[in-house]
Amino acid sequence: MSQSRKHHYSQHFLKSPKVALTLIGHSNIRRKDTVLDIGAGSGVFTFALSKRSTQVIAIEKDKQTFKKLSLNLENIQNVKLINKDFLNFNLENLPVKYKVCSNIPFSLSSKIIQKLVNSNNQPQAIYLILQKQFAQKLIIDKNNFTSALGVKFMPFYSAKIRKPLHKNDFTPPPAVDTVFMELKKREEPLITLEDKNNYNSFIDKCFASSNFFKKYNKNKEKKPSELTSQQWLTIWQNYNKKG
Numbered sequence: 001m002s003q004s005r006k007h008h009y010s011q012h013f014l015k016s017p018k019v020a021l022t023l024i025g026h027s028n029i030r031r032k033d034t035v036l037d038i039g040a041g042s043g044v045f046t047f048a049l050s051k052r053s054t055q056v057i058a059i060e061k062d063k064q065t066f067k068k069l070s071l072n073l074e075n076i077q078n079v080k081l082i083n084k085d086f087l088n089f090n091l092e093n094l095p096v097k098y099k100v101c102s103n104i105p106f107s108l109s110s111k112i113i114q115k116l117v118n119s120n121n122q123p124q125a126i127y128l129i130l131q132k133q134f135a136q137k138l139i140i141d142k143n144n145f146t147s148a149l150g151v152k153f154m155p156f157y158s159a160k161i162r163k164p165l166h167k168n169d170f171t172p173p174p175a176v177d178t179v180f181m182e183l184k185k186r187e188e189p190l191i192t193l194e195d196k197n198n199y200n201s202f203i204d205k206c207f208a209s210s211n212f213f214k215k216y217n218k219n220k221e222k223k224p225s226e227l228t229s230q231q232w233l234t235i236w237q238n239y240n241k242k243g
């Protein structure tokens with residue numbers, strides 16, 4: 001991809017396999033794991049992941065970039081390369097308990113996380129490089145303002161920032177601060193999987209309408225972004241009882 005196209009999509013490529021290996025060292029990716037790399041680019045992360053896991057499935061949408069990726073990784077046995085838009089990729093064909101580890105375009109962060117956590121084959125753990133401000137809003141119970149997305153996956157995943165990155169870890173360097181974020185699947189979800197869609201629309205309605213939110217929230221002075229996970233679970237139960 002030419003320098004101007006990289007800027008056009010505001011994408012920041014990892015500078016070296018050393019950076020990728022350091023980040024993987026801050027994850028719980030193990031030798032036995034199958035790992036999905038979304039937006040593989042020219043393969044810096046993919047290559048590092050191939051050294052640390054059993055199999056890597058790398059998805060890259062851009063045709064020209066995919067050619068480069070194929071050339072760079074042609075001799076690596078445990079990597080499967082797929083030239084596809086991740087948003088149209090079927091996660092149900094992946095082995096259960098797969099993990100995700102990727103440097104994705106920031107503009108797709110929300111869509112990619114939603115697709116992964118709403119899948120019927122949810123990943124065991126998700127590691128993503130994200131804009132710091134966006135990442136902080138995914139963490140509940142930390143005196144942050146939590147986004148609707150953070151509240152939606154909270155019953156299924158816990159969120160943690162594993163490591164801040166330096167601007168010069170990337171080419172071109174991003175203007176904003178970035179972090180390596182972990183979403184770890186809970187052993188026992190806090191609500192049932194069957195309730196997931198209803199819970200998601202309940203959270204959307206709470207964030208969209210203050211009248212709707214006030215009907216169920218006893219803590220009147222708090223906004224949706226300010227509730228703790230326990231408070232959300234309580235008002236979700238109240239809503240379920242009232243119907």
Ligand SMILES: C[S@@+](CC[C@H](N)C(=O)[O-])C[C@H]1O[C@@H](n2cnc3c(N)ncnc32)[C@H](O)[C@@H]1O
Pocket residue numbers: 011012013014015038039040041042043044045059060061062065084085086087102103104105106108
């Ligand atoms: C920020 S770059 C990172 C590349 C590489 N992972 C790295 O760290 O150097 C994101 C990559 O995602 C690809 N991409 C963008 N949208 C995509 C999509 N919907 N599905 C799959 N890949 C996509 C871009 O072409 C680009 O190569």
